[in-house]
Amino acid sequence: MMRKLMAVFAHPDDEGVMSGTMAHYIEQGDEVMLVCTTRGEAGEISDPVLATPENLGEVRQKELEEAARIIGVQQLVFLDYRDSGMAGTPANDDPRCLLQAEPARVIGDLVALIREFQPDVFVTFEPFGWYGHPDHVTTGQHATAAFYQAADPARFPERGAAFQASSLYQSVFLFTRFREIALAAKAAGYIEGEGFFSEEPRPEQVAIEQEITHQLDVRPYVDLKNQALAAHRTQFGEDDEFGKIPPEMMLEFNG
Template sequence: MATLVSFHAHPDDESITAGGLLRRAADEGHRVVLVFGTRGERGEVEDGFLDEGEPLWQRRVAETLESARILGAARTEFLGYSDSGMMGEPSNDEPGCFWRADVDEAAGRLAQILREEQADVLTVYDDNGGYGHPDHIQVHRVGLRAAELAGTERVYQLTSNREHFRRGWSMFAAQAKAAGIELPRAGADDIEMGKPEAQITARFDVADQLAAKRASMRAHASQIAEHSWFLAMPEEAFGYAFGVEWAIRDGQGPGITETDPMAGLPV
């Protein structure tokens, strides 16, 4: 049995960026471990969602544990930093936030888990954190450094395929409007998510894990409401948007050279 450690910034990131990959690895008999830099304290939540006096982080931790169960994760850990908020907000400078964490110190916490688990594979994010969120960028920095410290050689930088996203936007925007589904406010050409297709080296087909991925998203109800575009989109559109997960691995490419992060590892 090989071990996959998946490192994320906030609860629900694991569902959106890697839910299919994680469930697929678990289905194949591998050990899956989730690690989060923060507990997502600065997430947005609809009025009246939380119980009186309930802190958001507490609900998000509970949601994460349910998501982990759905995805087949054997262990879930939080590194203990606080959510930094979006880039440019005053919360970026607060003591204890992940964005301001010393990279070597934070990497040491993650490296300890990598050593304990004898991790074969680590997932992080690309160098822009997918879309420029400070905590996501920090996942990239801390994750790569932790891999160096622990000697974890197989590291995948999860990303999104920019051209695939734009093609999908063109295909499904009219359908979404007709169905009354509210898409993100920016247009496809304004969203600099992920990386250009030519820079991506790994394509993971997770169509068989879509039901688990959607259930994992649904577990994060404080952040992903039933009426959100993530869950409200039709099956065809959901399959296009989330049925493939993308990554970059240094030393691979050009072009897609990998379709299974666990290839060649013992079950």
């Protein structure tokens, strides 16, 4: 019997954390809808040849379209909110960004998608948003609210008939484990610095990792995951430090 999985994330490349899970579902004959609440307009640009700040959102949309094709995702949906940027940056104040959007509007958009797609399994961010990114936190909050409100006929009656998805899961980014890998790779001389993982994990991250209830072995899909992640060229250039870490060291994290 075919199942349906709906995953809601904030930026192109966020899907990489669970691309193996999506590939597993698809290989089983299930249908996957991937929803991205922004187009990552405030992200990094690894090479100025690839994009400009003005067209980065358009370029990253195409990158996610390619990544989704590699994974096999049947439905990819973008919501029309702008990337809010990292906490404390000017992008937070852009009236077009997700952080400034009226919550009811975002929740209503997601409720409509849930009622139309009717997923069995629904996945989004955990409450801390992996590392506290405003869009991750906001997307997780609104998506979780939409999961419950989609089942209430009194909520957003104009957005379709009520539907109750069977299961809600919150995706966890294993920050502490990835940091261990980064430190080991630096000690072995594969990379020069820990970059994003130079700081100690926050208490919220440690606590969330200790509350994990479900894990899926996706080692058979690691090559596919890497191919899909490579589609995000603006975010992971040829000189990306973590691309220098040997596959055998990354296997535990990616699998």
